[in-house]
Amino acid sequence: MKIGITGTGSYIPTVTTKNEDFLSHNFLDTDGKDFAHENTVIIEKFKAITGISERRYAQPELNTSDLGYLASEKAIADAGINKEELDYIIFAHNFGDLTPGKIQGDTLPSLATRVKHLLKIKNPNCVAYDMIFGCPGWVEGMIQAKAFIQSGMAKKCLVIGGETLSRVVDKHDRDSMIYSDGAGAAIIEANPNSGEILGHASATYANGEAYYLFFDKTYDEDGCSDTRYIKMHGRKIYEFACTHVPQAMKDCLDKSGTSIDEVKKIFIHQANEKMDEAIIKRLYRLYKKEAPEGIMPMSIHKLGNSSVATIPTLYDLVRNGELENHEVQKGDVVMFASVGAGMNINAITYRV
The missing domain is CATH 3.40.47.10 (Thiolase/Chalcone synthase)
Structure with missing residues (x-):
């Protein structure tokens, strides 16, 4: 099925x-x-x-x-x-x-x-x-x-x-x-x-990593001390993502029985361009390969980081031919991968 x-x-x-x-x-x-x-x-x-x-x-x-x-x-x-x-x-x-x-x-x-x-x-x-x-x-x-x-x-x-x-x-x-x-x-x-979901992987790291993203007051000492805003330890998140996300993606691919060479596009959470590039490079290094040019569509340049909305929005744009120089065809193998508050990681191997 x-x-x-x-x-x-x-x-x-x-x-x-x-x-x-x-x-x-x-x-x-x-x-x-x-x-x-x-x-x-x-x-x-x-x-x-x-x-x-x-x-x-x-x-x-x-x-x-x-x-x-x-x-x-x-x-x-x-x-x-x-x-x-x-x-x-x-x-x-x-x-x-x-x-x-x-x-x-x-x-x-x-x-x-x-x-x-x-x-x-x-x-x-x-x-x-x-x-x-x-x-x-x-x-x-x-x-x-x-x-x-x-x-x-x-x-x-x-x-x-x-x-x-x-x-x-x-x-x-x-x-x-x-x-x-x-x-x-x-x-x-x-x-x-x-299409078909071929495999998936999820993980939660909460032994020291739970509060890399958190709620806290404004940096303005004259601001309202009772109002809370989204805050993050950016460097820690970057290091965490580069360390753990590539392995989670590899686990997902391996469980699905899919070769890295079959993957046509990787739809990764649009969090930070340099971080996403580093994650993809490290994923391919795990297979002793170089990341192909154009493997990673990006919408962050114009749309920013809209959290949970980034991957489905990005996939919809590419699927409908609305992102320049990127497309997916019936039968292509793609990946969805994300990292965020929790700290949570997941990935899906998908055949279009």
Whole structure:
């Protein structure tokens, strides 16, 4: 029984924020003091490391659940299914709906339930729940959907990854330039005409690594001490990812019985261009090979890091021929791989 993707969709917000828009920000170090360098230098170094030149932010009237709904509508239409036939809606996110100007994330009801409501699905047997698994949440949702279908508990699932990280960043933290908003979705089902999940691997490292990404107050000592923002130990995350992700990807490939030479594209979480490049190089070194040119599509330059939304959005763009110099054909073997808060890692080997 082939279990795979029959439809994809994404929603890319319309508000473009460029690096130069941060020139007037008052960036502070972790101790609340000013940096020695001017913002022009900070931004130049940021772009050299991350590859990001601009990112997308959601319009104020749209929440994470709205972005997920808009991506889901496209995925359902692309798959050509009746939405009432969905058995599960799995929504991967980290912070719920974040209304501009409010200091709390809203997850009551779940975002998956909100999407089901917006889609006007009447079937009560369509179960909707949220996945909190850091940036690898959409990939993990795909793994769970496959398990449901393989066990006979479901026939069709909708898996969504969405985030509005622009609303949970500390404007005094230079890392705030990394984050962005967006949503991607996929229909997964048992279908002889679909692609096929060939194998997967997941891991959680929480013995010292659990709080590499965390919630904390602003770096501005005059700011509200009760409001929390996304924070990270960037160097530790970089080292962790380069050490552990390549091996997890190799484990995934080996379990699926797939050769590294068969892999046509690797859709890796768009976290940091230099980090992603290092991960791919190290993966190929494990096989004593060089990474092929063009193996890794990248959207981070224009879209930033939208967490769980990066992989489904990227795959949808390439699948529909909307990313220059990249395409996938029926029968191609590709990989999805991610790392993020938890610290969680996962990967999927997939035949298109």
